[in-house]
Amino acid sequence: MKHAIARWLSQAIAQIPDCGEDVRGLTAQLERTRDAAHGDFATNWALVAAPRAGRKPRELAEVLVRHLPAHPLVAAVTIAGPGFVNIRLEPDAYHQALRELLAAGERYGQIDFGQGQRVLLEFVSANPTGPLHVGHGRGAAYGASLANVLRTAGYRVECEYYINDAGRQMDILAASVWLRYLELCGETLTFPANGYRGDYLLPIAHDLLAQAGMTLRHPAAAVFAGLPPDEPDGGDRERYIDALVARTRELLGEAGYARVFNAGLDSILSDIRDDLAEFGVTYDRWYSERSLAMSGALEGTLQTLRESPHTEMRDGALWFRATAFGDEKDRVVVRENGAPTYFASDIAYHLDKYRRGFDRLIDIWGADHHGYVPRVKAALTALGEEADRLSVLLIQFAILYRGKEKVSMSTRAGEFVTLRELRAEVGNDAARFFYVLRSHEQHLDFDLELAKSQSADNPVYYVQYAHARVCSVFGQLAERGASFDAAAADLAQLTSPHETALLVALSRYPETIEAAARQCAPHHLAHYLRDLAQDFHAYYNAQTFLVPDAGLRNARLCLIAAARQVLRNGLGVLGVSAPERM
């Protein structure tokens, strides 16, 4: 609907004589009016164009109005205020839109904004060193909802999870798994301060013991002999854990080490995968960091960097001159000891993404990684790629509350930490909805009590209840032995304020999808659905739908059937169920 009006306007503007190209080329900004007295839509074209045309805004507005041809949907065009052009639609415009909505069904809201552009969306990508926590949950809900929003808006989206399965943290995990295994074998040992201490390693160690038996066992004395002191003994926890990792490798040999390493990785990764799948978050591809090394992509990238004028050897390490591309500091890509940094893998990974032919790359990162953005973009620029094709969306932290009380996020307190626990307590629907209720760049206060409450306070139930209520009305209709006949509906009778409000709200759905896609902001959709539910509930309380007059009854049923459709479509995009009864 908005599209049609916008096209009509820009065509008229292009026809206006006595204006420069720059003025005619200005696309009209078309907005919904805030105040019904201003009609349905308003454009500020005359105000924006006036300075460039060297004419007064109101005068320009008059010229525009004179050049607007008649339009079947438009009832009146008026000039108001400093030079707004207000457009009032024919009531029938909304009735037509309602018919189109019902005909489109689950496709209603699918628009061509993205024009089939290919987008690669990478999100969560948490290190597979432990279960996902509530912070990852927000990234998961946001990423999955954004993927759906973009798909609905006409993009071809692929979702990807980058598995950080290389590097020091994974070695520490492997060593931690092995120590737990040794404990099960009967060895007595002191767990390292910097090891992974979580209980989730215990079943992994158990499985390892069940499958490998004692073949990986070494006496604790041999494991710890000659290691530097750990932190509790006045030593350095980092140096200690690195020595322990080296010892683990040495004693287990390549095959044994790989076995322990993979036991940890596979188990944790499949847990993450299941957790996300249960949360309605699925990926087209799980991309392994290790595969970059194995395929030679990493070495290839390093070679290109070495040969480029943008790196230099300094203190035995290979440095990338990031400062030449606007970063604060130069960055190491290959350490003095010959090992590539995480940054090196990340350059290779992003380069690979670019080469896979996407029009646009989107990375969703935790806000604590924001300092990392300039160096990645710098590296891509240095390697001749357009850094602008990559958008890094930073997602702020979620803070859990139980009522007024902040929930401690520390593992030790035994409070909520994992996404799995959160889902178990509040349910997937509430979790998905709450996570995307706020703008991603805003800190999120997540109230567990509210998310669980089955009341009007809870926006999830509020929206779902609207859907269930429509279903219930149709149930009643069937019980009374009547049926719904859209063709018999006399839509012209939908004239009450509640009906008008609902009609307008329904017509706004495609625009909401567009706004959410343009701004990568699924929260617009969540807010829209709440507003739509509100319009429906108000209507429900004010008027009876199942009236004797068949024309009116079917018209009202058309309207609420449309509301149900949009609620279902919108909730689907957010990954929230639309129950038929509650």
Place this chain on the structure above:
RNA sequence: GCGCCUGUAGCUCAACCGGACAGAGCAUCGGCCUUCUAAGCCGAGGGUUGCAGGUUCGAUUCCUGCCAGGCGCGCCA
């Protein structure tokens, strides 16, 4: 110290590329179930958009400077 983000009603947050009178929910107060689900509805009060300037027809939005909070500043990932 430097860099990025955020300051909007008592609380949590919206405000589409700079638009018309800054909007919701919660909380507070007052009403509505013999009637399609009260997990609902109706009404009321509540604001110097952190502060001070600037840009212009117009600023919550853009610019500058302060103040407050968060995050980041590793040959970690």
